[in-house]
Amino acid sequence: MxxxxxxxxxxxxxxxxxxxxxxAAKLEIxxxxxxxxxxxxxxxxxYQPEDADRLAKEIPFRELIFARQLIVxxxxxxxxxxxxxxxxxxxxxxxxxxxxxxxxVEMPDTNESKELTKFCRKLTVPLRSAMREQRILGKRENSxxxxxxxxxxxxxxxxxxxxxxxxNSTFYMGIPRLKFPSEAPSRSTLKLEEAFHVFxxxxxxxxxxxxxxxxxDLGACPGGWTYQLVQRSMMVTAIDNGPMAQSLMDTGQVIHxxxxxxxxxxxxxxxxxxxxxxxxxxAKVAALMCDWLVNGWCREAIFNLKLPxxxxxxxxxNILERIKERLEExxxxxEIFAKHLYHDREEVTVHVRRFWATVGGRRDEx
Ligand SMILES: C[S@@+](CC[C@H](N)C(=O)[O-])C[C@H]1O[C@@H](n2cnc3c(N)ncnc32)[C@H](O)[C@@H]1O
Numbered sequence: 001m002x003x004x005x006x007x008x009x010x011x012x013x014x015x016x017x018x019x020x021x022x023x024a025a026k027l028e029i030x031x032x033x034x035x036x037x038x039x040x041x042x043x044x045x046x047y048q049p050e051d052a053d054r055l056a057k058e059i060p061f062r063e064l065i066f067a068r069q070l071i072v073x074x075x076x077x078x079x080x081x082x083x084x085x086x087x088x089x090x091x092x093x094x095x096x097x098x099x100x101x102x103x104x105v106e107m108p109d110t111n112e113s114k115e116l117t118k119f120c121r122k123l124t125v126p127l128r129s130a131m132r133e134q135r136i137l138g139k140r141e142n143s144x145x146x147x148x149x150x151x152x153x154x155x156x157x158x159x160x161x162x163x164x165x166x167x168n169s170t171f172y173m174g175i176p177r178l179k180f181p182s183e184a185p186s187r188s189t190l191k192l193e194e195a196f197h198v199f200x201x202x203x204x205x206x207x208x209x210x211x212x213x214x215x216x217d218l219g220a221c222p223g224g225w226t227y228q229l230v231q232r233s234m235m236v237t238a239i240d241n242g243p244m245a246q247s248l249m250d251t252g253q254v255i256h257x258x259x260x261x262x263x264x265x266x267x268x269x270x271x272x273x274x275x276x277x278x279x280x281x282x283a284k285v286a287a288l289m290c291d292w293l294v295n296g297w298c299r300e301a302i303f304n305l306k307l308p309x310x311x312x313x314x315x316x317x318n319i320l321e322r323i324k325e326r327l328e329e330x331x332x333x334x335e336i337f338a339k340h341l342y343h344d345r346e347e348v349t350v351h352v353r354r355f356w357a358t359v360g361g362r363r364d365e366x
Contacts, residue, residue, distance in 0.1 A: 001074040001096065002049040004056060005151055005159050006067040007174045009340060010040040010110045015313040016066040017042045022313075023059055024051075040108030041151070043073075043159075061167045065316060065338045065348055068109075068174025071149045073161035080156045085123065086130045089150055092160040093131070099138040101145030101165060103128050106173045107152045109342075116152050123150075143170075171197075175342045181227070185245035189224035191343040192275060195302050196228070198339050199351035208300065214270040216298065218261035218288075219278030223248045229273065230254065237271075239264050262288055266297040274298035282306050286319050286350075290326040293334065293354050300354065304347045305338070316348055323352065331358040 008016040017033035020042065024031065031046040046052050052072045061070055074092055081088075105120040105127060107113040131137040131148065138145060147165055152158040171177070176197045178190050200208055211233030217226045221242030229236045230253050237255045238244055244256045257264065261278050274292050278285060282305040292298050308315045320338055327334050333355040340348045357364045 001072050001161060002052050003043050003045045003073050003159075004052050005069075005071050005073045005161065006042045006044065006064075007069040007106075007108065007151075008040060008042065008066050009068075009342070009344075010038045010108070012066050012312075012340060013037060013039060013042050015340075017044070018313040019064060019066050020044045020055075020059075020070075023064070024055055027054065027058055029055055038110065039153070040110040040113065041153070042067075056162075056164055057167060059167075061169065062337055066313065066340045068340075068342070069106075069149075069163065069169045071147075071151065071159075071161045071163045071168070073149075073151070073159040076153075076157065076159055078157050080158070082156070085156075086126050089127060089158065089160050090130050090134055090136065093136045093148065093162075094134070097146055097148060097162050098135050099142075099145055100131070100136055100148040100162065101138060101142035103131060103137055103148045103150070104172055105150045105152070109173060109175065113153070116155060119155055120150075120152055181231075183247065184224055184227045185222040185248065186224035188277065188343070189227050191277075191304075191341060191349065192225045192228045192302065194341045194343050195339075195349050195351065198341060198349075199302070199337060213272040214268065215273035215275065216266060216271050218264070218274070218276040220244065220256075223254075225275050225277055226254060229275070234273070237266075266292070269296070271298045272300065274301040274303075276301070276303035279306065282308075282315070282319050283322075286323050287326075289350075289352065290323055293327060293352055294330045294332060296354070296357065298354070301350075301352045303350055304344070305350055306347045320350070323350075327352075327354075332356075333358070 006016050013035045017035045021033055029051045031044055034043040056072045105124045107116040146162045148162055150158050150160050178193055209232050213234045215229045215234045216237045218239050220226050220238035221240040221244050223245040226236050226238050230251050235253050239257050239259050239261050241258050248254050289301050289303050334352055336352050338348050338350045
């Protein structure tokens with residue numbers, strides 16, 4: 001198998017292709033990306049057959065911004081016979097995977113592909129039992145073993161392959177399924193919830209999204225993001241000139257300050273979280289986030305960067321690089337990740353975790 005398939009939001013195939021081409025080249029893996037606009041996926045074909053597997057292992061999946069999933073695949077299977085679609089699919093995996101941990105029968109996230117949902121669900125049962133019989137899948141689900149993917153781009157037409165469970169998205173189609181909480185004041189609440197799922201490992205939630213923590217929400221109104229923090233029993237300072245949902249104010253966990261996010265200065269050292277959904281130029285938002293992180297006014301930050309009309313991958317990369325440089329110049333040890341989330345449209349969501357600063361050669365935890 002000499003290709004990888006990357007799932008992305010429809011309309012962002014060029015960004016996804018530019019990113020995989022650039023990041024593969026850094027590993028000295030060369031190939032070419034096949035892009036079909038608005039298809040919701042990209043195929044990157046490696047010149048060396050074994051390089052596809054290397055990509056799946058060596059490109060840290062969490063560092064990919066525009067890809068929701070990355071899987072190693074073989075040639076496109078076309079014209080699957082309706083009376084037996086299972087055999088050719090299973091045949092593709094012989095000698096490639098044994099004892100896989102899970103099967104996902106998937107499709108691109110596009111309107112046209114929605115009609116494949118039922119079909120994929122129906123096919124999963126016979127595929128799974130055939131794969132178990134042939135030992136392609138293990139007897140039981142195992143989250144430590146590779147995931148087998150069958151990716152349908154039309155009803156008789158699919159890519160078959162795998163991803164490594166320690167370097168993939170754990171979500172079906174790379175999309176966390178979240179339910180809109182009816183009492184939340186805005187739909188963008190799902191964006192912050194998704195960011196928590198994507199950036200914070202589930203076994204660290206108790207420590208990093210803990211009850212009693214202090215948080216600041218810049219550009220908070222009407223309060224969808226604040227709602228997520230309040231739900232986790234945090235105390236929130238919400239900065240925005242707009243009106244905040246009364247239901248949130250009634251919790252007694254929210255202080256609402258009608259101030260400009262770019263002028264507001266925190267006087268408290270207690271804040272652990274900073275979240276920011278202000279709609280502004282990305283460079284301006286990034287600079288503000290750096291101020292907070294450099295000054296130690298928060299430990300972790302989640303914020304949006306609006307995407308430009310053109311050269312979206314290059315622009316995002318430049319801004320992330322500037323954030324990295326600014327933190328390094330100030331001796332801040334941090335990790336920075338960005339993702340084009342399912343709930344993001346013309347923006348990406350960035351997460352920065354500040355570990356410590358080096359002050360006078362010593363490690364300063366604050
Ligand atoms: C996309 S909305 C935020 C939605 C919010 N995260 C939610 O989930 O309900 C952007 C908000 O940023 C606010 N805003 C824009 N510029 C601002 C600034 N300079 N200072 C504070 N708030 C600002 C707007 O008033 C608006 O309420």
